[in-house]
Amino acid sequence: MDITYENTQREVRTDQGVIRYHEAGDGPPLLLLHGSGIGVSGWRNYRGNLAVFAEHFHCYVIEFPGFGISDPVPGAHPVLAAVDSVIRFMDALGIDNAPLVGNSMGGVVAVNVAVKHPDRISKIISIGGVGTGIFSANPSEGTRLLQEFADSPSREALIRWLNCMVYDPKTVTQDIIDERWDLANNPESQQALKAMYGSESFALQQQFMANSPTPPYWAMLHKVKCPTLLAWGKDDRQCPPDMAMMPLRLIPDSELHIFPKCGHWVMIEAKQAFERVSLEFLRR
Numbered sequence: 001m002d003i004t005y006e007n008t009q010r011e012v013r014t015d016q017g018v019i020r021y022h023e024a025g026d027g028p029p030l031l032l033l034h035g036s037g038i039g040v041s042g043w044r045n046y047r048g049n050l051a052v053f054a055e056h057f058h059c060y061v062i063e064f065p066g067f068g069i070s071d072p073v074p075g076a077h078p079v080l081a082a083v084d085s086v087i088r089f090m091d092a093l094g095i096d097n098a099p100l101v102g103n104s105m106g107g108v109v110a111v112n113v114a115v116k117h118p119d120r121i122s123k124i125i126s127i128g129g130v131g132t133g134i135f136s137a138n139p140s141e142g143t144r145l146l147q148e149f150a151d152s153p154s155r156e157a158l159i160r161w162l163n164c165m166v167y168d169p170k171t172v173t174q175d176i177i178d179e180r181w182d183l184a185n186n187p188e189s190q191q192a193l194k195a196m197y198g199s200e201s202f203a204l205q206q207q208f209m210a211n212s213p214t215p216p217y218w219a220m221l222h223k224v225k226c227p228t229l230l231a232w233g234k235d236d237r238q239c240p241p242d243m244a245m246m247p248l249r250l251i252p253d254s255e256l257h258i259f260p261k262c263g264h265w266v267m268i269e270a271k272q273a274f275e276r277v278s279l280e281f282l283r284r
Contacts, residue, residue: 008050016073017070017073018070019085024050024054025050029057030053030059030060031060031086031090032045032049032101032102033102033106035105036146036192039179039183041068042063042069044179048267053275056283062085062086062089064078064085066191068183068186070085073085078195078196082105083116086113099125100114103127103129103267106127110126111217111221111224118223123228124226126228126230126231128231128264129239130243131218131243134245134246140239145160147202149193149197150196153190155177158184164237166265171265218246227253228247228255229281231257231266233266235263238264
């Protein structure tokens with residue numbers, strides 16, 4: 001299957017701006033949700049997996065608002081804007097119900113959508129991200145490096161963070177560095193990163209959560225009713241694998257697969273194994 005950026009790129013207009021996405025394949029719908037981070041996009045998260053999934057599903061790789069590709073939602077926190085955009089996207093394309101694959105922040109978005117709209121989500125595959133640390137340091141090494149970049153962007157800080165994302169440093173090629181740096185310089189992408197990881201914003205978020213009467217999202221994981229696969233890299237330094245214990249215990253119909261010699265980017269570093277496990281789960 002010929003999967004290229006140009007022949008899969010689409011856009012749809014919603015009541016809160018244009019959402020851009022990539023589309024490929026036939027069959028039942030499957031939505032793929034990207035993570036946060038420096039110079040991130042849905043295409044960069046899933047371009048290597050799209051051809052395999054598209055053999056079985058009608059795939060939609062959503063570009064979340066405010067990351068430099070889809071229209072931003074003014075004043076909205078990137079995660080909250082992303083949660084809302086999934087339902088807006090499904091409504092705009094007439095998708096009643098679908099499974100979600102979410103990398104890191106995309107997994108957090110997926111479980112939030114499933115809690116708020118349980119009838120719209122049939123299954124979830126969360127690649128890291130969901131839950132909170134039990135034994136590991138908080139913030140994690142990866143989050144501290146994101147804060148460093150958000151506070152003072154530089155190519156060197158980008159490279160330090162990229163190397164933290166993977167088990168094998170050879171995964172971080174010059175092409176990946178260049179394309180990440182290019183999008184990281186987009187003002188919308190910088191604003192989203194600063195809103196999530198900048199030292200000032202991060203401190204305010206921590207203070208808000210400590211004093212908020214609303215429980216954190218991970219305290220609501222028991223409300224996720226659909227089958228959920230937690231896919232984790234054993235050597236994840238962004239979201240260490242002890243984080244998986246909370247969603248594994250709280251989500252009623254959940255299972256965990258840990259991939260050895262693999263960092264945060266499971267769909268990239270453990271590509272074939274991840275695709276095999278995911279397809280078995282989705283087609284079960």
